[in-house]
Amino acid sequence: MRRKPAETARHLVALSRRSTLAIFRQPALVGPSLIFPLFFAALGSSAFSRAISLPGFPAVDSYLQFTLAGTVTQGVLFGSVTGAAALATDIQDGFFDRLLAAPTSRTSILFGRLAGSSLFGAMQALVFLLVLWPFGVTVQAGILGYISIVVAGFLTAFAVGALMSVVALKTGSAEAVQGTFPVLFILLFLSSAFFPRETMSGAYRRIADLNPISYMVEGQRSLSIDGLSLTALTQTLAIPTGIAILTTLLALRQLQSRLASR
């Protein structure tokens, strides 16, 4: 059934609103992905305060300044699982079927869910920037740098949310989506989110060199520490955009196969 763009947009807005409100109505889901990254940032600022003088570390005033980008990425990665888990719950409890029975745009079911977690990702980035600001953590790139990091939070949450939606649409199980959480944890740790790649060695360094999260974090870090540059902006925005395009295509394909199997 072909729908008018305005009708599809109306469905998308309604479903986006629903998914956004659902996230903020569950503080038990929202809280940990805001609190834990800040806890680790506070922990790191005390534990690794002397590490910033090591060769390979950029010139920063504090470890907290260095770890800002890692904190944002960590929080957004962990928070973005929530939307996909909610999509799986919709499938489990039959809401997904009821949406299909109604004349609802199929793609808006997916993008409506992704909108909620993406807005939450942007909000997380903003919260981290605001909470760490009184501790002297600023973004040298100025207002454009702040906006870029918030937009990167949105894009990263969208990209990861789409990837997790593939699992949700394939399995229809919220547990399976939550079960992929360790993969994100591993990807984050095998990157330069917490320490510079220049301080790593051997196979670990090679993995961090291949991990796109390293470059995404380093772009944000460069905006925060060095200031505005085209390279930093490209790394901050183009990498999550590229991943988002790829994972969205995968999610749409998985949506098609779920619809075709019915």
Added chain:
Amino acid sequence: MNTQRTVGILAKRSIRNIRRLPSAFFPALAMPIFNMIVFAGTFFAVTKIPGFPTDRSINWYMPLGIMMGAAFGGVGLGFTAIRDIETGFYDRLRMTPTSRTSLVIGPLVGTLTRIVMMTTIVIVLGIALGARFTGGVLGVLCLYAAALGLSTIGAGWGLGLAFRFKDMRGAAIMQLSIFLVMFLSSAQVPLNVMSGWLHTVARFNPATNILRLSRVGLVNESSPDHLAWNSVWGGLLAIALISALTLGFAVRSLQKLSD
């Protein structure tokens, strides 16, 4: 049925679950291995900070991986107890003519056996990745003692909470409390390297003493902590006192559950 026999039966049941429920055991084994590898890899350069007691990051983070695995393995006993309470297995156990203490000690023995297995596997892997015991056999024994001690503390705490809450509400408290106690210590770097609020907290956190005990055989021979009694007794005392407290809490909570 005498206490010794009940302890043996419940310990065997706990060990048999490794084969019956590998999905529960393998994450408990994967977590310490993962922690060891990612911490040693990410923070490879921290050993270059002046005053760091070892020049191998794996020597510092292998005990951390094991101790995290031991602590969470211990509180994992609480999860099993919650499941047993929910399925009614505990009700059947409490109807048997056996002492309440054996209902705590039996599963604890099973958990400690699992911790020995986990510790051995992580040590072998750690050595393959470059860890070296500068303290020889004594160093290895200190690491096992610390792991078993911390696991006992975790088990007592987990069981106590499980008997009090009787449902999964207790599980969140178990995990969060162990997580905080472990990270607010010298888990990531030694006391002399850290600064600020964490230094103050870690100094008074008994987990710091237990971690120090676990590392006495892995720090450089020139380090003041190397096989030093000063670095051992604090950990042993912390294990003895806190184990007594948490196991006492578990037995008391079980008695209340029976009332």
